[in-house]
Amino acid sequence: MKLLFVGDIVGRPGRAAVRECLPQYRGQVDLVVANGENAAGGTGITFEIADEIWGMGVDVITMGNHVWDKKEVFEFIDDSDRIVRPLNYPRNPPGHGLCTVLGSGGTMVTVMNACGRVFNPVLLDDPFQVLDKALESLAAKTRVIILDFHGEATSEKVAMGHYLDGRLSAIIGTHTHVQTNDAVVLPKGTGYITDAGMTGPYDSVIGMKKDLIVSRFLNQMPSRFEAAGGPWQFNAVLMEIDPLSGRCLSINNISQRQNA
16 A cells, blocks of 8 residues: 655645645555644644645644644544544543544554654653553554654654564654655664655745744744745655555655745
8 A cells, every 4th residue: 555644734835735736646545644733824723724634635634742732623633533643642631642544445544643752842751652552552453553753853753763663664753844865664664754844835944934033043032933935845755555564665755846
């Protein structure tokens, strides 16, 4: 089976990129997963925007540290079994840390989401231990398992790749919004990339208005981040997975840009 993972969708330009680019892949893949934690104006998600993304052909939306930024998320996340928030938030918050869906080719796929703890100000449970328990419970249920590991530190993401190698189909890093050049099938059959990149405005600083971010670095004064506009980029990862064993057979970066 083939699976497409779309890197962090940022604001209106990111949604425009998905609308423009996804149709050329949708007919070739069995399932589409996209990180949508920045889809609403650069932070968080609303039901209307989630519904828009599903309508474009995305099957499952994963989240990250901005999952709670739009307060209306509490009104629908419990009922939205195709939105997956980080599994390792403590004390069982609203929503679902994983979901299992049927791909168009007839294969059941489990999609998981977890946040790293390095450089993360939020007090989260240990993702290594939480994922250990989750994978034990899934062992007899699904062969194809995809993890969106949303983290700041490349070392933590690489370590997670080696720790879970052979126990799931693919680990896709998100959060830093810069696509890395290390897509690889690890020795025991898990596909891995440190960061899938960003689907959003490329004339920006990781999706935000560049002047505001540069000014913050120069002046060390707090400022409100605002999503940038302008031409978009589309970053994604395409995987081929053996549906019987769950092993990843290939994993490749995708990067497209809108003409300015």
